[in-house]
Amino acid sequence: MLENDLKTYLGFDEFRLGQKEVVEAAVAGEDTFVMLPTGSGKTVCFQLAGYLREGLVVIISPLLSLMQDQVERMKVYGEKRVVALNSFLNANEKTTILNQLERYKFVFISPEMIQQEHVLAAFQRQKIGLFVIDEGHCIAQWGPDFRPDYLQLGAVRETLNYPVTMVLTATATETVRAETQKVLNLKNMKQFIYSVNRENIAYKVITCEQRKDKDTELLKLVKELEGPGIIYFSSRQKCQDMSLLLSERLNLDVAYYHGRMDPADRIAIQQQFTHHQLDIICATSAFGMGIDVPDIRFVIHYHPAQNIESFVQEAGRAGRDGKPSLSISLCHQESDYYLAQSLSVRDLPDYNTILNPQSYTREALENNWVTDTQWRFLKTYKEMGFNPNAIWEVVQARQTLKKEQIDAYFKWLQTTQCRRDRLLRFFGEADIHQEFQCCDNCDLDESIYHKVANDFTKVVKNDWKKTLWEMFVKKM
CATH class of the missing domain: 3.40.50.300 (P-loop containing nucleotide triphosphate hydrolases)
Structure with a gap:
């Protein structure tokens, strides 16, 4: 058996x-x-x-x-x-x-x-x-x-x-x-x-009138919500800045994680989060695949995900232990839509780059005439037998597809219908009409995700030398 x-x-x-x-x-x-x-x-x-x-x-x-x-x-x-x-x-x-x-x-x-x-x-x-x-x-x-x-x-x-x-x-x-x-x-x-539905994860979208309102909302959310949690960003710089801000303002153990960090540092940060040495991870989409932390209580998208499939993957890192968990998206419609569109085509070569024979050479990569991603893209399709016009057709098709995916995702962010049912429909599943703790358009009691006590002080993890100094020297 x-x-x-x-x-x-x-x-x-x-x-x-x-x-x-x-x-x-x-x-x-x-x-x-x-x-x-x-x-x-x-x-x-x-x-x-x-x-x-x-x-x-x-x-x-x-x-x-x-x-x-x-x-x-x-x-x-x-x-x-x-x-x-x-x-x-x-x-x-x-x-x-x-x-x-x-x-x-x-x-x-x-x-x-x-x-x-x-x-x-x-x-x-x-x-x-x-x-x-x-x-x-x-x-x-x-x-x-x-x-x-x-x-x-x-x-x-x-x-x-x-x-x-x-x-x-x-x-x-x-x-x-x-x-x-x-x-x-x-x-x-x-x-x-099998169904993508995770009934223990509730969905909420917070629409921000001004782009700067996102920082205020994020501080409020992290202060209220029981952790541990992941916050996703599209910008590496914003990821680092908000990590520092949350750490200073809320006295939490916060680290940032993105693809430009040294691989050893990334693994060290992931291990710290896995072993509950960190309260919050501020991360780009480079973080999370296969992460084995069952009790992540919330996932916040400061910036939009790449598409609905990426969103479901990232939000789904919460609540693997089956307990109530929360997915929150902060949305400033104009700037977020522009950011998503620009990032989606950032690493695709333009028409002139494709036509230039030099773009396919190692020299082009070494001299930064093309990005690493663009060079690998051009090299691969050339080896597959694509001529420049055929490669340009691939680029145009990818641009069209990515725009359609982003449009579908932003329709979900703006919907007044059940968010869970809309996600299921995207994957070809039938509506389920979950009665409790579904989404902000249905039934959602946010208080169950908040810290039990309204006490946000944190015990500092001191080493033994500092502890002895505070016990004996400081008091003298």
């Missing part, structure tokens, strides 16, 4: 929603697309299926911090045959791992690294028991522009002789699922699609 295997390998007594069916299909050799709500234990699906299949389990993961977190968690629970093959390793360490892949059962790797010729050749020499794409929505969301190497994962599967494949995500529309199937060449993909 699979329940016995679940207990033996992972220590759990019973499966959660969808897990058993997914594992059964993978063990039987079927390719699967798995959409389970955030916090439902998607990692159990590939871990148990991996144990029950002969061969190496390769997990394509989008972020360094996510890889490291998952590897450390598996090691804590006793699995020593796990490694993350990433840029934290030096050349000798990578070579050693690649030469001894048979020693491992689970290998985490990015879509960029697995396509390096010598890396892929090393995996070709192994029996691949399971090929996993974690956060599989990235194929359709990031592949066409931001991370074009995702579009080559179908070719990687072919090189590895089409191993049994499992795609895992928390959000994916029917269009995204179809695009994923096409990219990966999954002809007979079995789909396990």
